[in-house]
Amino acid sequence: MAQVQKPSIPKGTRDFSPEQMAGRNYIFDTVKSVFKKFGYKPIETPSMENLSTLLGKYGEEGDKLLFKVLNSGDAFSKISVDDFQKLITYPADSSASGAEVAGAYAAAGAPSLNSNALSLKVCEKGLRYDLTVPFARYVVQHRNEITFPFKRYQIQPVWRADRPQKGRYREFYQCDVDVIGSRSLLNELELVQIVDQVFGIFGVNVCIKINNRKILAGLAEVMGFPEKLVEITIAMDKIDKIGLEAVKEEMLSQGVDEKGFSILEPVLTFSGTTEEKLSLISDVLKDSETGRKGVEELKTLFGYIAEANISQKVEVDLSLARGLNYYTGAIFEVKALDFAIGSICGGGRYDNLTGIFGLPDVSGVGISFGADRIYDVLSGLDKFPKEAIGGTKVLLSNMDEKSAGYLLPLASRLRSNGIGCELYPDQTKLKKQFEYAEKNRIPFLIIAGESEIQAQTVNIKNLETGEQTTLPITEVLSFFC
């Protein structure tokens, strides 16, 4: 421990101060209390999953963003030097099979290492990328202990080796609520109710946008390009950012023709009530069985919503696509109305997420709350309640050994009655103790000097109003309760 190090943390990660934690805990406690009221129960899964569980679930880009954990012990000593030599790509090979993994040095004409193959030889584990795949793995692994429908929530950090930038972190919390093992659209309603209640408590106006992946599949079908569903949804998903013309251009470049796009265009640009939208899309999709099924589901869900006394704005958004390919039914997105930020919740129904782990045909639906963005919204709109931040109510000053001894039993008595209080540990100037109270937003200071001890009283200062009272020590408790 000789050399002095400048302390720092890895880029894209964060420390959370007590003030930030107070805000974050307010968010987590609020969503948890709502989840619970609807019968959802917590689970937790390990931070590290086997790489075989994670790889191939998030697309090629996702695989690259996985943080891999080096095998413990001498990770490299289990590979023979011979095997190592095989992982080197020499410049002469650059047109051969190893080329696609050539690294930085290959470009410079030097031999290079097959980084990906090597990393898989020395890493068996990775940090979880989201909570959905671990949840699917959990459900399959514990299928015999679980009573379906299984309603779970999970609030844990996830890790992505994304390029760090404003509002994008390499470690962040996800806050997921899912029900699995039930196809009923009442589950979709329940998620809408949960979102409604959570943002009601937060005092934030939001718009809950809903679409259905079967409608998107139906659209691709009636456009004449059912095989281009993924390309079409990816392009559609950008409409808010790049506008209609650019979306059209992208689709045409992907092979969609003018005629096909002309069927989609009125759907994307239409604005009207939920009923008008449902009637339009119902008409456009009349020849697609999948499409009709999607419209039917959306109608049923909006029927439930109409009866359920939802306070927040809920609307059909026929351009809503959601990037993730595993969605097969309803899809959701939630936006804050009075604060400019991306979507703060997102989710949808998936029919076969557990299939890869050997349990096919288990349908589920879920939604994820974006804690970081919600924090920014609440902070930007000044919606954190004061009580969420508050901690200690009373600081007992420490003048000298005798004064501390006089106040110690009072501290215990206050705490037993639920009042957070601290006895300042050091015998320092009162000024410093005042400052401590101020900086920690402690509203009351109790002082007991020689004369107070003699009279068996204390002096109570309200640091917000400046008021002072002298009270018998036996009456302090009732002063605060």
Add this chain to the structure above:
Amino acid sequence: MAQVQKPSIPKGTRDFSPEQMAGRNYIFDTVKSVFKKFGYKPIETPSMENLSTLLGKYGEEGDKLLFKVLNSGDAFSKISVDDFQKLITYPADSSASGAEVAGAYAAAGAPSLNSNALSLKVCEKGLRYDLTVPFARYVVQHRNEITFPFKRYQIQPVWRADRPQKGRYREFYQCDVDVIGSRSLLNELELVQIVDQVFGIFGVNVCIKINNRKILAGLAEVMGFPEKLVEITIAMDKIDKIGLEAVKEEMLSQGVDEKGFSILEPVLTFSGTTEEKLSLISDVLKDSETGRKGVEELKTLFGYIAEANISQKVEVDLSLARGLNYYTGAIFEVKALDFAIGSICGGGRYDNLTGIFGLPDVSGVGISFGADRIYDVLSGLDKFPKEAIGGTKVLLSNMDEKSAGYLLPLASRLRSNGIGCELYPDQTKLKKQFEYAEKNRIPFLIIAGESEIQAQTVNIKNLETGEQTTLPITEVLSFFC
């Protein structure tokens, strides 16, 4: 997503079911509520720290137990093949400088890779090993935002590449409470009060054992082997496991002589009251300045404890040593009295933990609650309160579309009044819905068939007693409130 995988998790890691989470949350919520009442505030630090922050802080053994995270991107492609070749140790070299890192293949006479050097070239980050070093790093990094004394608690997982075995995991939660920036022994008292209150709430009888590292240093001094303090404490620490004779043997083999040990022996074997112990040790250490200081501190602390109305057993344990070298003052250990398990809390005072990060002479003291062992104790002694597990109070049955529509508004009304309830999402046999309620320990079931709907009533079944009541739907709320 074609191939089916058998789901599993890395060895030494765990999934937590809703039942386990309920128990764990009860533990965390309880300690948090006590920490808060004493004015401690939460912080969180990133799961990944720079390896430079972690390495060299936990001894050689600890370094080996760090989980390293592979650099993102093409980790290996940034190393030239030339550099790689230099990391290979050939058998002829085995007596040369590379030998101490030779791996499995070297033994077989084949060339091997310098695993440790290589891993440091491709890993800059590691998973945190405990919460103490990240806390020290946090304090130094944020010294200008912090008001000292800084009272923080931190509840987060840590990772160790230990060999997994019963009760030892590779990922587990630590639950630390520390105050830094104050030398007052009132802080030590406060930690004792916190332990007392926490286990009081749990209803578990414990013994809080206290010693002081200055006493141990004084003992090494009067034994004549001040330079062997580490060896002496390591041997002493084993007395409960291996007995006095084996401890003596170990010390002699480490170079302590018979005469030296004869000074220590009466201290290790003495049993008596706190006063008797303090008087004995005071006498033994009368010629050591450090030792006298340690005795003084212990006397002051036990003086505070005597005044503080502590309910649990607190005792001086002169053989208590604690493995960690950074402790410099009081050291604590807590054991459950009615359940055989190792220590369930441990901690102590450290005078210079922040020094390595460039902030010397900041004294702190803290204690860590072992959540996993406390879980085992509460579970073994059947001390989890029933309410901790409970969730949903009422299940509303789903007979058909009409019945669900009739009960939906009731569900919302119950929830608005704080009663957790669920509407069963699928229209299935009532038997299945009964089973769901039973398995999820939901105590009440509400049924509304054709006749109830007509009469605007519901049927309430108490699943614990078997009782049934029919009530007007407008009176259900008051039935539960």
